Amino acid sequence: MDFEILRIGQRLVRDDRVTTHVALVARAFGASKIYMNEVNPEIKDTLNRINETWGGNFEIEIITNWKQLIKEKKTDSRKIIHLTMYGESINDLVPSLQKEEKILIVVGAEKVPREIYDFADYNVAVGNQPHSEISALAVLLDRIQKGNQFLTKFENSAREIIPTKKGKNVIMKETMDK
Amino acid sequence: MDFEILRIGQRLVRDDRVTTHVALVARAFGASKIYMNEVNPEIKDTLNRINETWGGNFEIEIITNWKQLIKEKKTDSRKIIHLTMYGESINDLVPSLQKEEKILIVVGAEKVPREIYDFADYNVAVGNQPHSEISALAVLLDRIQKGNQFLTKFENSAREIIPTKKGKNVIMKETMDK
Numbered sequence: 001m002d003f004e005i006l007r008i009g010q011r012l013v014r015d016d017r018v019t020t021h022v023a024l025v026a027r028a029f030g031a032s033k034i035y036m037n038e039v040n041p042e043i044k045d046t047l048n049r050i051n052e053t054w055g056g057n058f059e060i061e062i063i064t065n066w067k068q069l070i071k072e073k074k075t076d077s078r079k080i081i082h083l084t085m086y087g088e089s090i091n092d093l094v095p096s097l098q099k100e101e102k103i104l105i106v107v108g109a110e111k112v113p114r115e116i117y118d119f120a121d122y123n124v125a126v127g128n129q130p131h132s133e134i135s136a137l138a139v140l141l142d143r144i145q146k147g148n149q150f151l152t153k154f155e156n157s158a159r160e161i162i163p164t165k166k167g168k169n170v171i172m173k174e175t176m177d178k
Numbered sequence: 179m180d181f182e183i184l185r186i187g188q189r190l191v192r193d194d195r196v197t198t199h200v201a202l203v204a205r206a207f208g209a210s211k212i213y214m215n216e217v218n219p220e221i222k223d224t225l226n227r228i229n230e231t232w233g234g235n236f237e238i239e240i241i242t243n244w245k246q247l248i249k250e251k252k253t254d255s256r257k258i259i260h261l262t263m264y265g266e267s268i269n270d271l272v273p274s275l276q277k278e279e280k281i282l283i284v285v286g287a288e289k290v291p292r293e294i295y296d297f298a299d300y301n302v303a304v305g306n307q308p309h310s311e312i313s314a315l316a317v318l319l320d321r322i323q324k325g326n327q328f329l330t331k332f333e334n335s336a337r338e339i340i341p342t343k344k345g346k347n348v349i350m351k352e353t354m355d356k
Contacts, residue, residue, distance in 0.1 A: 017195060021310035028307035054307055086339055086346040091325050117344045127328040128339040129206035129232055131316070132199035138313030139320050147269050147321075150305040161264055161306040166295045168264040 002102045003031040003141065004078070007039070008066045008116070009109040016040050021134045022107055023047055027058035029141035030149035031105075035063050055157025070104070070119050078102040079121045083136045084112070087123030094143045097122065105140065107133045180280045181209040181319065182256070185217070186244045186294070187287040194218050199312045200285055201225055205236035207319035208327035209283075213241050233335025248282070248297050256280040257299045261314045262290070265301030272321050275300065283318065285311045 005026040007019055019036065020043055026034045027047065036043070044060050051058055063069055070080060079100045097103070106116060117123055126136040141149060162169040183204040185197055197214065198221055204212045205225065214221070222238050229236055241247055248258060257278045275281070284294060295301055304314040319327065340347040 018199070021196070021312060024309040025313045028305050028309040029313075050308060086342060086348070088341050088343060089328060091328055114345075120344075123342075123344060125339075125341055127206050128341060129332065130228060131202040131206040132312050134199060134310050134312040135203045135207075135316030138309070138317050142317050142320070143325075150267060150269055154307065161303075163266050163303055163306060164264060164301075165266060166298075166301060170264070 001098075001100065001144070003144075004073075004102075004104045005031050005034040005137070006066060006069065006104055006106045007034060007036045007109070008106065009112045015109050016043070018109070018132070018134060019043060020046055022137060023060060024050065025134055025138045025141070027051075027056065028149075029138055030145060030152060031058070031141070033059040033061065035061050035066070035069060037063055037066055053158050055154030055160075057155075067115070067119075070106075073104045074119075076102070078104050080104050080106060080119055081122045081124055081140070082106045082108070082116050082120035083126065083133065083140065084108070084117070084123050085125050085128055085130060087125040089128075090124050090126050090140060090143060093122055093124055097124075097140075097144050105137065107137055109133070179276075179278065179322070182251075182280075182282045183209050183212040183315070184244060184247065184282055184284045185212060185214045185287070186284065187290045193287050194221070196287070196310070196312060197221060198224055200315060201238060202228065203312055203316045203319070205229075205234065206327075207316055208323060208330060209236070209319070211237040211239065213239050213244070213247060215241055215244055231336050233332030233338075235333075245293070245297075248284075251282045252297075254280070256282050258282050258284060258297055259300045259302055259318070260284045260286070260294050260298035261304065261311065261318065262286070262295070262301050263303050263306055263308060265303040267306075268302050268304050268318060268321060271300055271302055275302075275318075275322050283315065285315055287311070 023034050126139045160171045201212050304317045338349045
């Protein structure tokens with residue numbers, strides 16, 4: 001399955017760090033790309049550095065018109081999943097979501113435009129209690145993929161962790177081009 | 179099973195918002211309590227407001243000596259789980275963790291004291307790629323409880339969400355004492 005993420009509604013500087021964590025979760029849990037608006041461009045540098053160190057081809061694209069993007073994705077048969085504490089329970093929706101081929105997961109910051117509820121093919125609640133868009137995205141991607149995202153190797157990494165009982169075991173590889 | 183959380187190593191103001199999200203995840207995913215050090219005390223007010231609005235008895239305690247706390251918890255037969263990207267895979271450890279009765283989950287900020295790896299009964303990696311302590315905690319609690327945490331009612335809430343396909347459906351209740 002192909003996962004893309006759209007982060008919208010970010011307006012406050014204090015959201016920068018949360019948005020960075022959203023992007024890191026997207027990458028670590030197997031999404032191919034994140035689109036963002038109204039974002040501090042430094043976040044691209046942060047994620048590029050993570051790709052260089054830890055591998056993979058995760059992409060960030062900064063956009064200005066998120067409605068246009070959603071329309072294009074819908075035309076391309078990509079299903080729109082909106083994460084919201086007001087939606088239907090993830091416990092009920094996962095079997096349907098697992099049957100989809102291409103999805104765009106919309107992750108809102110505190111204020112989300114009302115229209116997104118109607119654009120969405122699924123409004124998914126990861127519980128009906130307030131927590132965090134970071135945790136909501138992670139649990140959704142984990143459930144859909146049944147944990148198999150953690151078996152994926154990230155290609156061309158400079159470092160690789162060898163899981164270990166105590167402490168840290170990291171392979172430092174030579175990188176090809178620097 | 180009884181879950182408690184210990185957040186350590188927070189030093190930077192920029193971690194305040196992340197720590198708030200960690201506490202919200204702990205509450206929404208069924209932990210009874212979070213212990214924190216070096217934290218902005220406003221976080222207690224934030225969580226108390228969440229309890230008033232959305233129910234439950236989730237507790238925050240600000241502590242000064244986290245090593246002492248871990249020792250007490252170990253004496254009380256509580257198992258110590260440390261979340262770290264360097265640990266053993268969550269995919270392998272969940273069956274063992276599900277058999278425990280009382281656990282303390284240690285959630286470190288960026289710099290974590292070396293000793294914690296030795297104090298821990300389990301060093302658990304929610305994948306071996308960098309993401310967020312918020313997502314790591316959420317996925318761990320979700321996996322151990324198999325999603326059943328979302329069936330729990332939070333008692334004495336002023337508001338309750340009725341899950342719905344589109345938009346928001348919230349019951350506004352009368353509160354008892356205000």
